[in-house]
Amino acid sequence: MRVVTVPILEDNYAYLVIDEATKKAACIDPAEPKVVLEAAKKENVELTHILTTHAHWDHAGGNEEMKRLVPNLEVVGGKGDRAQAVMREVGDGDTVLVGSLEVKVLYTPCHTAGHVCYYLEPKDGPRCVFTGDTMFVAGCGNFNAGTPQQMFHALVEKIGSLPPDTLVYCGHEYTEKNLMYAQTAEPNNQAIKDKLAWVRQQRAQGNPTVPSTVSTEWQINPFLRCREQTLLEYTGKSDPVECLAVIRARKSAWRP
Secondary structure, eight states: OEEEEEEETTTEEEEEEEETTTTEEEEESOSSHHHHHHHHHHHTOEEEEEEOOOOSHHHHTTHHHHHHHSTTOEEEEETTOOOTTOSEEEOTTOEEEETTEEEEEEEOTTSSTTOEEEEEOOTTSOOEEEEETTEETTEEOOOTTSOHHHHHIIIIIIGGGSOTTOEEEESBOOHHHHHHHHHHHOTTOHHHHHHHHHHHHHHHTTOOOOOEEHHHHHHHOTTTTTTSHHHHHHHTOSSHHHHHHHHHHHHHHOOO
């Protein structure tokens, strides 16, 4: 298996998930179809699926055009999310076969009503999860359609429980600002300082900051770390879910 990161729009990422054995591939959130199709052509793969994380236009807005340009594509999306052109709605426990790859669905509603993430543990490559706008590098999405408890379940209990070496591919290049905020919440966290220095170097060279890993996120992501004493003290809360809610509210109001 191989993953190709495709920068699109202003700061989004689409992805190609390629089964090397069959040269079949899925595209994740191809909101800029021509760019994604050019990447697929370059890789010489046959696209069989669109895997939609959620219904927002900058993730699902290219589905109809992709379906028109590649008529045999199956468009997959989360149950109840009403994403554009979705033909098959999926939830927890569902799988999608892309060539010989088994893609497992994690149902993570909160950012949108039916947001999903896609998890793979292939025989010929590292484990990986595509998190859309539920988890960013050092961040998480807004609670547009859900509650702090739902985000805690999605972020901490689901994504956070994946094997530590799982690669995390998110939907946006928000990493530098996320880490700048994380540093205000945990100013003595050396892992955040080190990651921020690396990110600035990457961006200066025009490189993406994905993928992260689950283990790295446990060190740097304040939303995932909402059970840590430093963040409980920062928010003045004793309950991790309430802590998560305060971190989200403060991040939304924060300006660099």
